[in-house]
Amino acid sequence: MSSELPIYQLIPQLKHQLLHHHQAILEAAPGAGKTSVVPLALMDQVWNQGRKIVMLEPRRLAAKAAAKRLADTLKEPVGERIGYRIRHDTKESKHTQVLVVTEGVLTRMLQDDPSLSNISLVIFDEFHERNLHSDLAFALCLQARELYRDEDPLKLLVMSATLDTTLLEQRLNCTSLTSTGRSFPVRAHYANKTLKTVEVMDEVARLTLTAYQAESGNILVFLPGQKEIRQLHKQLQARLSEQPHLSILPLYGDLSLEQQEKVIQATVPPERKIVLATAIAQTRLTIEGIGVVVDSGLSREARFDANTATTRLHTRRATQAETIQRMGRAGRTQAGVCYRWWSEEQQHRLAPQAQPQIECVDLSAVTLNLAQWGVQERLELDWITPPPESHFQQSIDLLRHLNAIEATNLTLTPHGEQMSKLNLEPRLAQILLLGKQWGQTELACQACAILSEGDPFSQQDSDFSMRLEWLTNASSLSAQKSKHFYQQSLKQWQRRSQTLKLTKHQIDLEQSVVLGTLLAGAYADRIAQRLPSQGKNDSHSTRFKLANGRIATLDNRDSNAQVDYLLALDIGGHQGQQEDRIFLAQALDMSALSQALPHLLKTRSHLAWSKPDARLISEQQTWIGKLCLHRKKSAQLDPQQITDAMLQHIRQTGLDILPWQDDSSQLIARIQFAAHHDSQDWPDMTEQGLLDRLAEWLGPYLANITTQGALNKLPLKQILLDSLSWEQ
Numbered sequence: 001m002s003s004e005l006p007i008y009q010l011i012p013q014l015k016h017q018l019l020h021h022h023q024a025i026l027e028a029a030p031g032a033g034k035t036s037v038v039p040l041a042l043m044d045q046v047w048n049q050g051r052k053i054v055m056l057e058p059r060r061l062a063a064k065a066a067a068k069r070l071a072d073t074l075k076e077p078v079g080e081r082i083g084y085r086i087r088h089d090t091k092e093s094k095h096t097q098v099l100v101v102t103e104g105v106l107t108r109m110l111q112d113d114p115s116l117s118n119i120s121l122v123i124f125d126e127f128h129e130r131n132l133h134s135d136l137a138f139a140l141c142l143q144a145r146e147l148y149r150d151e152d153p154l155k156l157l158v159m160s161a162t163l164d165t166t167l168l169e170q171r172l173n174c175t176s177l178t179s180t181g182r183s184f185p186v187r188a189h190y191a192n193k194t195l196k197t198v199e200v201m202d203e204v205a206r207l208t209l210t211a212y213q214a215e216s217g218n219i220l221v222f223l224p225g226q227k228e229i230r231q232l233h234k235q236l237q238a239r240l241s242e243q244p245h246l247s248i249l250p251l252y253g254d255l256s257l258e259q260q261e262k263v264i265q266a267t268v269p270p271e272r273k274i275v276l277a278t279a280i281a282q283t284r285l286t287i288e289g290i291g292v293v294v295d296s297g298l299s300r301e302a303r304f305d306a307n308t309a310t311t312r313l314h315t316r317r318a319t320q321a322e323t324i325q326r327m328g329r330a331g332r333t334q335a336g337v338c339y340r341w342w343s344e345e346q347q348h349r350l351a352p353q354a355q356p357q358i359e360c361v362d363l364s365a366v367t368l369n370l371a372q373w374g375v376q377e378r379l380e381l382d383w384i385t386p387p388p389e390s391h392f393q394q395s396i397d398l399l400r401h402l403n404a405i406e407a408t409n410l411t412l413t414p415h416g417e418q419m420s421k422l423n424l425e426p427r428l429a430q431i432l433l434l435g436k437q438w439g440q441t442e443l444a445c446q447a448c449a450i451l452s453e454g455d456p457f458s459q460q461d462s463d464f465s466m467r468l469e470w471l472t473n474a475s476s477l478s479a480q481k482s483k484h485f486y487q488q489s490l491k492q493w494q495r496r497s498q499t500l501k502l503t504k505h506q507i508d509l510e511q512s513v514v515l516g517t518l519l520a521g522a523y524a525d526r527i528a529q530r531l532p533s534q535g536k537n538d539s540h541s542t543r544f545k546l547a548n549g550r551i552a553t554l555d556n557r558d559s560n561a562q563v564d565y566l567l568a569l570d571i572g573g574h575q576g577q578q579e580d581r582i583f584l585a586q587a588l589d590m591s592a593l594s595q596a597l598p599h600l601l602k603t604r605s606h607l608a609w610s611k612p613d614a615r616l617i618s619e620q621q622t623w624i625g626k627l628c629l630h631r632k633k634s635a636q637l638d639p640q641q642i643t644d645a646m647l648q649h650i651r652q653t654g655l656d657i658l659p660w661q662d663d664s665s666q667l668i669a670r671i672q673f674a675a676h677h678d679s680q681d682w683p684d685m686t687e688q689g690l691l692d693r694l695a696e697w698l699g700p701y702l703a704n705i706t707t708q709g710a711l712n713k714l715p716l717k718q719i720l721l722d723s724l725s726w727e728q
Contacts, residue, residue: 022156114147128353135384187338245272247273464515529629551578567586658716
């Protein structure tokens with residue numbers, strides 16, 4: 001019975017807290033019923049006054065599942081008193097009292113109406129996941145309440161399973177209410193192994209087969225990512241292919257909602273299933289009939305490198321909180337068992353909690369939201385965890401590069417205003433805006449549909465245009481995701497584009513080069529130049545240098561491997577690797593790019609010593625980021641530039657490059673002797689002293705020296721004498 005859920009014991013206290021205060025923290029173990037009970041229990045409160053309760057869920061499937069469960073409790077369809085609003089899908093009406101939202105929806109609501117005038121309470125569910133959008137929305141809600149809701153404060157309720165509530169209690173000035181969970185006992189089976197990460201998958205496969213033979217019911221296997229899911233799926237299919245009533249099903253975030261919903265449905269005996277899942281199944285998402293969990297003990301997260309503006313995958317040990325949550329999945333509906341390859345002693349030594357997402361992801365979308373909100377300083381909002389300064393500064397650099405914010409502050413430009421209204425990742429918004437301006441709206445929508453939903457052909461040729469061909473035409477290519485899923489996304493992008501009111505700026509480009517040029521407007525830092533082959537070291541891959549300075553590779557068999565320039569749309573790697581890998585790319589025509597996006601190219605004069613030529617070479621160079629695209633020799637040389645370049649060359653090479661003779665060396669010895677025995681302030685003639693004062697004693701004689709031959713003719717003895725005073 002639902003009335004037996006542990007959360008009911010706390011409902012009177014929660015109602016009292018929210019009646020007399022404007023915030024509450026509810027910590028409830030999995031199975032307590034907080035998500036399915038609390039919103040309904042608060043619908044009729046006096047402070048609600050006919051307004052909405054908004055509940056934020058960190059995942060789309062979790063939001064839909066929560067809304068359905070709430071609506072089922074009221075015995076009515078979703079869209080009446082219970083509604084949801086997620087990306088690409090909305091069900092709500094004028095009767096909706098509880099609205100379940102996800103991702104950036106709440107942030108969009110705040111931007112459209114900072115007072116949230118029609119909302120009485122915001123519930124942050126599963127806050128322990130420390131989702132980036134949850135952290136941002138929480139900080140914005142705190143400021144919105146302070147600025148706009150003095151007389152009728154917006155109420156805030158934070159709900160979590162396992163969370164260090166100290167910071168939250170300080171921010172909200174309240175004490176947490178704590179509820180036990182309702183779950184069946186789960187026995188932990190420890191294999192007591194000490195493994196390296198590379199060996200874990202073999203042990204997980206063995207444990208899964210053991211669990212299948214020893215236990216009954218459905219099995220949930222937690223794995224760090226899609227690569228491991230595919231690997232284990234192949235092994236299990238080979239070993240269990242003759243089992244007539246067994247389904248082996250993958251579950252990860254990039255699957256369509258329809259595919260995910262099929263995985264979580266209940267099975268009817270004798271049917272059994274083994275679900276191979278990422279962290280998506282760790283908390284809120286309930287898979288019916290799971291009695292056995294096999295835990296890899298690993299978690300994979302995307303970590304953003306602010307130096308190169310690229311995201312790299314990092315595989316780490318799961319935390320105590322994560323392994324406890326995973327184990328709990330086996331005890332939701334029955335007594336269960338959890339198989340772990342490590343020991344109980346190792347379990348106690350795991351880190352307690354994972355890092356908040358705000359500390360390790362790209363913040364460009366957050367910073368664009370902050371600029372729209374009117375924030376000028378990183379710490380202006382009351383964050384639970386402040387965004388790292390390096391990540392924040394990198395996001396500012398990107399937004400300025402996209403012409404979204406002013407050069408000196410976080411004020412939105414007119415272009416940035418248009419971008420912020422789209423409520424998109426800034427790069428995708430840039431593609432849509434440029435496409436609209438250039439009369440290439442349909443192409444831009446197609447590109448955004450692929451980029452936003454993920455590569456349908458991962459592990460295949462990198463050619464991005466091949467994905468667009470698949471999306472728009474009948475194709476025999478076998479994709480890992482449904483074309484219908486992408487076509488639905490394309491319709492959403494087309495609807496978005498129709499809201500844009502922009503002046504068209506037609507560009508005169510061949511259709512074959514428009515796609516790469518359009519994408520380069522958003523990914524200029526990912527423009528890549530093919531590097532010369534290094535022989536045997538490049539026998540299997542081609543190396544490219546990106547405009548951000550990073551080196552990345554493509555398999556030699558890839559269709560993009562031999563192009564001179566490309567755009568690396570999806571690039572990644574693992575921590576500790578010197579070079580990244582390009583997964584998705586589009587060939588670039590640099591003449592088309594310079595015509596359509598001339599602001600990306602920077603021209604500057606360069607004067608430096610050429611060792612092969614033994615002389616100074618002056619060039620006009622054209623750069624994009626850290627890529628030099630063109631070099632053109634220049635005959636005009638400025639005397640001061642010559643002097644500076646020669647001084648730099650001598651400092652780098654050393655004083656031995658100068659034409660030392662016996663007379664100049666003897667003079668230095670005499671000056672050093674005099675300095676030792678005389679009280680006058682003699683110049684330092686040691687090697688380091690000469691280098692430190694190089695511009696002072698040698699600089700005046702270098703204005704016309706551009707070759708090694710001219711340098712060899714310098715009268716060093718006379719130059720050194722000239723550096724002394726008349727008395728000396």
